[in-house]
Amino acid sequence: MNPSNINVGLDLVWGAAAIARELGLKNERQAFYILEKGLLPAKKVGAQWVTSRHAIRTYFADLVPVEAA
Secondary structure, three states, X not given: OOHHHOOHHHHEEEOHXXXXXHHOXXXXXXXXXXXXXXXXXXXXXXXXXXXXXXXXXXXXXXXXXXXXX
């Protein structure tokens, strides 16, 4: 087993409601919109959406322009 992959499962966020909470959204429907439009890297596993906290951080980082130093 690759040691760098040991904590991968701990980083996952399962379900649109949990993803909405992680994103700080007011409701689950807003998360569905982001997920269905492909704005946030995620996969549908069965009837549930799953993404990672890393993908959520990257999503927000891409929204904020980086200031030139």
